[in-house]
Amino acid sequence: MKQDIKSRADVERMVNTFYDKVKQDDVIGFIFNDIAKVNWEKHLPVMYDFWENIIFLTNKYVGNPMSVHIHLNEQVPFTKEHFQRWLLLFTGTVDELFEGKKADIVKEKAASIAAIMETKIASPFKIMR
Ligand code: HEM
16 A cells, blocks of 8 residues: 655655656656756755655745746746646656655645646746746
């Protein structure tokens, strides 16, 4: 039986598994590999902090995800399909590894942040920038 997300080590496993899928993905992989040319050694610990804060309220993440994505969106316009694929990979990763309250919370949070991000940067109206 699958367990819930219980520790930083679980968060790291979730993030690593998610980005393994992202890097190979035919819809959004290129944004990470070719456009942002992500330095994974630097990016992964930032993402551990980001998701650990969302799940366990650790307050370790310092940053502004919205401005990072607004900047990226200027180099490659993000589409609805990009967001849908991002969320599909994220939700699929959580479901593959975990089951429980924290797993449900992290999927809900990811979906709501993705929806806000999409409205702010990928919407034809580009509101509240
Ligand atoms: C179309 C969907 C998305 C794409 C293509 C995308 C792509 C990226 C890329 C390329 C980076 C930069 C990595 C680097 O250079 O270090 C990044 C950073 C980040 N992304 Fe996304 N992202 C997407 C959606 C999301 C969503 C929905 C969330 C949150 C739920 C999120 C959270 C973050 C965070 C926290 C960072 C790090 C920001 C920082 O450096 O402080 N992303 N993303």
